[in-house]
Amino acid sequence: SAVISQKPSRDICQRGTSLTIQCQVDSQVTMMFWYRQQPGQSLTLIATANQGSEATYESGFVIDKFPISRPNLTFSTLTVSNMSPEDSSIYLCSGKVGGDTEAFFGQGTRLTVV
């Protein structure tokens, strides 16, 4: 199994600012994903982080708002840009080794925008 270190674990940010969340995996994973979990809700996929190329975004999520980088197989960042209170959520990164295998998750970043 892989261990994913995600930071920060929580942050309180002013509206209009940006926050970058980092995830480091202790071993190579083929796929990395970023999810958002709004209070009391399930997980919604933001995008698939592609190594060395632009991320693949889901409907309703755009690169200008959620730029993602993945320079190598073990590291990825998600930036939440120009934040508003509606961006207050838990953000989770996830990795998988193969298509039909289980996923590993970071500990999540609890973001509050004031």
Place this chain on the structure above:
Amino acid sequence: SQQGEEDPQALSIQEGENATMNCSYKTSINNLQWYRQNSGRGLVHLILIRSNEREKHSGRLRVTLDTSKKSSSLLITASRAADTASYFCASPRRGANNLFFGTGTRLTVIP
């Protein structure tokens, strides 16, 4: 949407009792997975059951899968206070590699 529906949304039981959570999904799947989430933190993988399997055990966990009914259940036997968490079913998205997550069941085990 491929997202699974889980019931109940919330479940409260006494320590030592069994807890059963159900998951229904809409499209055919290769496997179905169950995850636990403590207090809004990261998810922990519990068990994966493949579409050609009907039942699987792991410690105090028992998972069943009925592909004809597009449903799965997770049974936690002899529950403990430490089992208090949210539980999600998830399945791989067709044609992609990410997971679709169910709506989740919030389990509270009272000591």
